[in-house]
Amino acid sequence: MAATIEFIMRIIFVILIFIWAGKILIFRTDKQVVVNPVLLVISAILAILPSAGIGATFFGISVIHLRIILYSISSIIIVRALYSMRKRNAIF
Numbered sequence: 001m002a003a004t005i006e007f008i009m010r011i012i013f014v015i016l017i018f019i020w021a022g023k024i025l026i027f028r029t030d031k032q033v034v035v036n037p038v039l040l041v042i043s044a045i046l047a048i049l050p051s052a053g054i055g056a057t058f059f060g061i062s063v064i065h066l067r068i069i070l071y072s073i074s075s076i077i078i079v080r081a082l083y084s085m086r087k088r089n090a091i092f
Helices: 002-026 031-048 063-086
Strands: none
Touching (some): 002 063
16 A cells, blocks of 8 residues: 555656756746755655665654655645745745
């Protein structure tokens, strides 16, 4: 079950990253200063995490659940940043 959720989150993450990269190329905004370093850190953490084997844990949390959490956080950040690019007075 968790492996399926991780696979779906990975696909969503890749799609959102491509959309965000396209927005960066088209619109040069101040939101990039906030969002890009956060996305880089999350991507780096996802890259160095060990593969999700049976019983693999990282600080007491299973690796697959940690990956799902990181994919979710990055997806929320990208969606909020994309939404705020449409509005003038937004959070980012």
